[in-house]
Structure formats: structure tokens, C-alpha cells
Amino acid sequence: xxxxxxxxxxxxxxxxxxxxxxxxxxxxxxxxxxxxxxxxxxxxxxxxxxxxxxxxxxxxxxxxxxxxxxxxxxxxxxxxxxxxxxxxxxxxxxxxxxxxxxxxxxxxxxxxxxxxxxxxxxxxxxxxxxxxxxxxxxxxxxxxxxxxxxxxxxxxxxxxxxxxxxxxxxxxxxxxxxxxxxxxxxxxxxxxxxxxxxxxxxxxxxxxxxxxxxx
Amino acid sequence: xxxxxxxxxxxxxxxxxxxxxxxxxxxxxxxxxxxxxxxxxxxxxxxxxxxxxxxxxxxxxxxxxxxxxxxxxxxxxxxxxxxxxxxxxxxxxxxxxxxxxxxxxxxxxxxxxxxxxxxxxxxxxxxxxxxxxxxxxxxxxxxxxxxxxxxxxxxxxxxxxxxxxxxxxxxxxxxxxxxxxxxxxxxxxxxxxxxxxxxxxxxxxxxxxxxxxxx
DNA sequence: TAGATTGTTAATCGATTAACAATC
DNA sequence: TAGATTGTTAATCGATTAACAATC
Numbered sequence: 001x002x003x004x005x006x007x008x009x010x011x012x013x014x015x016x017x018x019x020x021x022x023x024x025x026x027x028x029x030x031x032x033x034x035x036x037x038x039x040x041x042x043x044x045x046x047x048x049x050x051x052x053x054x055x056x057x058x059x060x061x062x063x064x065x066x067x068x069x070x071x072x073x074x075x076x077x078x079x080x081x082x083x084x085x086x087x088x089x090x091x092x093x094x095x096x097x098x099x100x101x102x103x104x105x106x107x108x109x110x111x112x113x114x115x116x117x118x119x120x121x122x123x124x125x126x127x128x129x130x131x132x133x134x135x136x137x138x139x140x141x142x143x144x145x146x147x148x149x150x151x152x153x154x155x156x157x158x159x160x161x162x163x164x165x166x167x168x169x170x171x172x173x174x175x176x177x178x179x180x181x182x183x184x185x186x187x188x189x190x191x192x193x194x195x196x197x198x199x200x201x202x203x204x205x206x207x208x209x210x211x212x213x214x215x
Numbered sequence: 216x217x218x219x220x221x222x223x224x225x226x227x228x229x230x231x232x233x234x235x236x237x238x239x240x241x242x243x244x245x246x247x248x249x250x251x252x253x254x255x256x257x258x259x260x261x262x263x264x265x266x267x268x269x270x271x272x273x274x275x276x277x278x279x280x281x282x283x284x285x286x287x288x289x290x291x292x293x294x295x296x297x298x299x300x301x302x303x304x305x306x307x308x309x310x311x312x313x314x315x316x317x318x319x320x321x322x323x324x325x326x327x328x329x330x331x332x333x334x335x336x337x338x339x340x341x342x343x344x345x346x347x348x349x350x351x352x353x354x355x356x357x358x359x360x361x362x363x364x365x366x367x368x369x370x371x372x373x374x375x376x377x378x379x380x381x382x383x384x385x386x387x388x389x390x391x392x393x394x395x396x397x398x399x400x401x402x403x404x405x406x407x408x409x410x411x412x413x414x415x416x417x418x419x420x421x422x423x424x425x426x427x428x429x430x
Numbered sequence: 431t432a433g434a435t436t437g438t439t440a441a442t443c444g445a446t447t448a449a450c451a452a453t454c
Numbered sequence: 455t456a457g458a459t460t461g462t463t464a465a466t467c468g469a470t471t472a473a474c475a476a477t478c
Contacts, residue, residue, distance in 0.1 A: 009469070011418050015411035019393070033435060042395075045435095046471050053437060061436040061478045078414045079421035093312030100308050101409075103393075109413060147420060171420050174413065178234070178318075186427075188419040190412055194316075196230035197405055198324060199293045201387050203226050204403040205362060206294035208386070212401075224445070248459060260459095261447050268461060276460040277454045 006054050013051055016041070018074045024067045033064035083108045085145055089161055090152035091116035091124075091131045094176060098150060099126055112144050117157070134161075138168045147171045155179040221269050228266055231256070233289045239282045248279035298323045300360055304376055305367035306331035306339075306346045309391060313365060314341055327359050332372070349376075353383045362386045370394040 020041050024032060038045035052058050052065075055077050059065045075081055088095045091114050098104075099111050114131050116122070121131045132140065140146070149165050151158050151173060158177035165173060165187075172188040175181055181189050235256050239247060253260035267273050267280075270292055274280045290296055303310045306329050313319075314326050329346050331337070336346045347355065355361070364380050366373050366388060373392035380388060380402075387403040390396055396404050 007469075008415075011415055012411075014418070015408070015414040016395075018414075019411075035435080044471060046473095047469095049436065050438085050470080057437065059436050061476070062434045063478065064435065077418065079417040080414065082421070084417060084420070093308065093315050097308030097312045098409075103410060104413065107410065107414070109417075148416065171423070172416050174416055180231075186423060188416055188423060190416040190419075192407070192409070192412055193230070194313075194407065195318060195322065196227075196234075197407055198319065198389065199230040199233075199295065199322070200223075200226055201363065201389055201403055201405040202294040202299060202324075203229070203292065204405075205299070205386050206297070208401060208403060222445075250459080259447060261449095262445095264460065265446080265462085272461065274460050275454060276452070277458045279459065 010051050010054055013043075013047075014074055014078055017048070017051070018071065018078065021067055021071045021074065025071050029067050031064045031066055034059070036064075080107050083110055084147045085110050085112045086148045086150060087112055087137070087141065087144075087146050088114040088150040088152060089116075089134075089137070090150075091118075091121050091126065092152060095150070095152035096126050098152065099129065109148075112146060113140050115140075137161075138164060141165075141168045141170060148174060150174045150176070151181075152176045225266050225269055228258075228262075229289055229293055232263070232266070233286065233293065236282055236286045236289065240286050244282050246279045246281055249274070251279075295322050298325055299362045300325050300327045301363045301365060302327055302352070302356065302359075302361050303329040303365045303367060304331075304349075304352070305365075306333075306336050306341065307367060310365070310367035311341050313367065314344065324363075327361060328355055330355075352376075353379060356380075356383045356385060363389060365389045365391070367391045 020037065021032075034045040034048045037048055041048075049059070052070075055073070058070055058073055086109055088099055088111065095114060095116075099114055105111070111129065114126060114129055115134055115137050116131050117134045119133065122133050124131045141149070147170070149170050149172075151161065153161065155177045158175070158179050158181065162173065162181045162183060166183055170187060172190070173181060173183065175189055175191045176194070178193060178195060180191070183189055235252065236247075249260040249263040252263055256263075264274070267285075270288070273285055273288055301324055303314055303326065310329060310331075314329055320326070326344065329341060329344055330349055330352050331346050332349045334348065337348050339346045356364070362385070364385050364387070366376065368376065370392045373390070373394050373396065377388065377396045377398060381398055385402060387405070388396060388398065390404055390406045391409070393408060393410060395406070398404055
């Protein structure tokens with residue numbers, strides 16, 4: 001259908017559209033114009049129409065957009081109509097937190113396994129799932145059709161584990177380790193660098209302090 | 216010093232510069248040119264020079280940049296030369312994970328307290344810190360000079376808690392709840408919307424699948 | 431039909447890259 | 455001094471916004 005590559009800037013906004021539209025749907029709202037949505041979301045109506053039109057004409061002149069069908073369409077674009085099988089590597093606090101977060105599974109993200117190099121944790125149950133040794137990682141991924149690997153391990157081991165993941169042709173890595181991973185083009189990486197995020201916050205606090213002083 | 220507002224695009228790149236430069240420093244590298252750094256980081260040398268020059272001329276013609284002093288400068292720009300006092304609201308898995316993550320404190324981010332509405336958790340110790348009831352939040356923030364509040368609670372309570380935080384003039388909110396918070400301009404918000412991030416990954420997996428089929 | 435609102439093209443704005451004179 | 459590399463200006467590229475004709 002759509003052929004020209006769509007920019008990541010557009011993609012990054014889709015989950016937010018989906019969130020607001022899902023809320024509207026839950027409120028029982030049937031249709032919405034780009035202008036009304038724009039007011040709610042604090043973006044321009046132009047941007048909403050432009051963004052959505054990358055994927056096809058979901059609206060109707062003089063009417064607006066049907067909320068329910070737009071929710072369905074955006075979910076489909078994001079691939080949320082399919083199930084994704086996931087493993088977590090690193091059964092520390094963060095790994096456990098993600099595993100226990102129920103909301104992901106509502107969107108088709110299914111945690112199938114969790115791995116750790118620490119033998120003391122092996123066999124321990126987190127929710128329904130037990131912690132496995134790293135040695136089983138590769139065979140587990142192949143056997144269970146895993147798409148996504150979550151890295152919640154220190155950066156030192158992240159690089160080596162990534163090599164293994166690439167070896168068994170994982171499709172995507174959700175990386176919480178504080179390194180940039182080097183992977184082939186066909187492997188998708190999404191970084192969540194928490195300390196980077198915190199540093200941005202710190203910058204903005206300081207900038208604000210300075211601005212106050214100056215005025 | 217610098218007067219014109221610096222774009223968030225630039226700020227977002229600073230932590231990454233800091234990371235690479237710190238690595239270089241640890242490797243004992245004394246100086247680096249924008250070109251060498253550009254090769255390591257996979258960004259253009261032009262961008263590096265442009266970015267750094269927003270904050271002053273840290274380099275020297277014919278020489279490059281001194282690694283150690285650049286590390287210091289960027290850290291200062293990001294406000295990492297100061298301590299930030301933090302409270303976490305929500306003592307679930309994610310809250311605990313963040314509290315236990317030692318690397319933040321190395322950068323001057325000090326966790327002072329953790330709060331939860333669930334009485335069963337009150338008094339429980341996580342690391343050195345015990346879980347407190349929500350009723351103590353406001354007075355605690357004032358007494359302990361807290362700058363940053365971390366929200367690791369469901370979105371339903373996030374909105375009400377944010378109101379309280381604004382009331383006691385918190386400086387910044389690090390928001391892990393899946394809502395957009397409505398705060399006055401002087402309060403900084405940094406969102407970490409994990410499910411948005413996961414959806415982006417999902418989109419890119421699907422896009423890749425499609426591209427393979429087409430070729 | 432008249433009014434509303436989209437889809438889409440054109441204009442603007444901002445961010446990135448290239449180029450090069452300044453200078454260590 | 456000659457070579458290297460910055461700081462900075464100018465050119466390019468891409469993303470956002472505005473405008474409006476198409477159309478429900």
C-alpha cells in the first residue's frame with residue numbers, strides 16, 4: 001500500500017493518538033474532527049490530518065473521523081493486531097517489573113520466558129514464569145517463536161548477549177542497557193536509556209532556575 | 216552566557232556525548248577530534264561541532280577537544296555537578312527497580328523517599344529507605360528539599376498526585392504513568408511511556424516483514 | 431443545497447549537513 | 455611555517471503549519 005518510508009517522527013506519535021482515541025471510544029464518543037482532537041492533544045489539526053494520511057484516508061469530509069474504526073486502524077498499523085512473543089534477559093528488579101506489568105499483554109505482547117545468569121535465581125517463579133539459565137536462551141527462542149528480546153542486564157553483558165540474539169535471528173531488541181547495540185539492519189532496536197532521560201530532566205531544571213534568576 | 220533557547224533535540228544528544236566521552240576518558244584518551252568522535256558515535260562531525268558550540272567553544276583548532284574537560288563541561292551543562300533529591304511515588308516493581316538502581320546516585324541523583332497508598336507496604340524497607348504513606352508526601356517534600364518526583368503509579372492516581380506535587384511546587388516530574396500530565400510551565404515533565412516505546416518496536420518489526428515480502 | 435471538514439498542495443520553519451575562513 | 459581542526463556561515467534537507475479546493 002504505502003511505499004515511501006514513513007518517518008520515525010510520525011510513528012512516534014501514533015501510540016499517543018491511539019491512547020487518546022481509545023479514551024474517546026471508552027467515553028462513548030462516536031466521531032471526532034481533527035480540530036477537536038487537536039484541542040485535546042495539544043497538537044495542530046494539520047499535523048493530525050497529515051500524519052493519518054500517510055496511511056490512508058481514514059476520515060470523511062464534513063464528518064471527521066469515526067473513533068472506533070480509527071482505533072482499529074492505528075492498532076493495525078502498529079502491528080497490535082498480532083501477537084508478539086517476548087523473552088526478558090535479566091531477572092533483576094526491572095526485568096521483574098516489566099514481566100509483571102499486565103498492560104502489555106492486553107496489546108498482544110506475551111512474555112514467554114525470563115533468563116538470568118545467576119544460578120541462585122534459576123527455577124524461581126515470577127508470576128507464572130520461571131527463571132531459566134542463559135544456556136537455554138538460544139534454543140528457547142527458536143522453539144517458542146520469540147520476536148522480541150528485552151535486555152535488562154548491565155551493559156557489560158549486553159553486548160555479548162546481543163551477539164547471541166543476532167545469531168538466532170531475533171527480530172527486535174528492547175534495550176534497557178546503557179550501551180548502543182551494534183546489530184544488522186534487519187534487527188530492530190528500541191533503546192530506553194533511563195539515565196539519559198533523567199539527565200534531560202536535570203538540564204531542564206537548571207535551565208529553569210537560570211531563567212528565573214535572569215527575569 | 217547563552218541566551219537563545221537551545222532546542223530539545225540538542226539536549227537529547229548531550230547524555231550520549233557524555234557517555235562516549237566518559238568511555239574515552241576511562242580508556243585514557245586525552246584528546247579527540249570531532250571527526251574521530253563522529254566515527255565512533257555514528258553522527259556527523261558537523262553535528263558534534265554545531266551542538267557543542269551552542270554552549271561555548273570547548274575545542275581548539277588544529278587540536279580537537281580535550282576529553283576530560285569536555286566531560287566536565289557537559290556534565291555541568293546537564294546539571295550533574297549538583298545534587299538532586301528525589302522521591303518515588305509508587306512502591307511497586309518499577310518503583311523498587313528505580314530505587315535500587317545504583318547508577319543514578321553516581322550522577323548526583325539521590326533517592327530520599329518512597330511513598331505508596333497501600334498500608335500493607337508502609338514501613339517496609341527497600342534498600343535503606345522505608346515506604347511511607349501518601350499522607351506524609353507533601354510535608355516530606357518540603358522538609359527534604361525534593362526537586363524531582365518519580366511517578367510509578369497507575370494513571371488513575373497519577374493525575375491527583377500531580378496536583379499535590381504542583382501544590383508543593385515540585386520542580387520536576389519523571390512520569391512513568393501512561394497519561395499526559397497537565398502542569399504549569401515552571402514544572403518540568405519528562406515522560407517515559409514504556410508501552411509507546413514497545414509499540415514503536417512492534418511497528419518496525421511489521422514494516423520490516425513487509426519490506427522483506429516486497430523485495 | 432449549504433456547511434463542515436477532510437485530503438493535499440504550497441509556504442514556512444527549524445534542524446542537519448556542507449563548506450571554508452579563522453586560528454591553534 | 456604547514457597541517458589540522460575548530461567555529462561559524464551558508465546550503466540543504468525534512469518536518470510542521472497554513473491554506474484551500476475537493477467532497478461528504
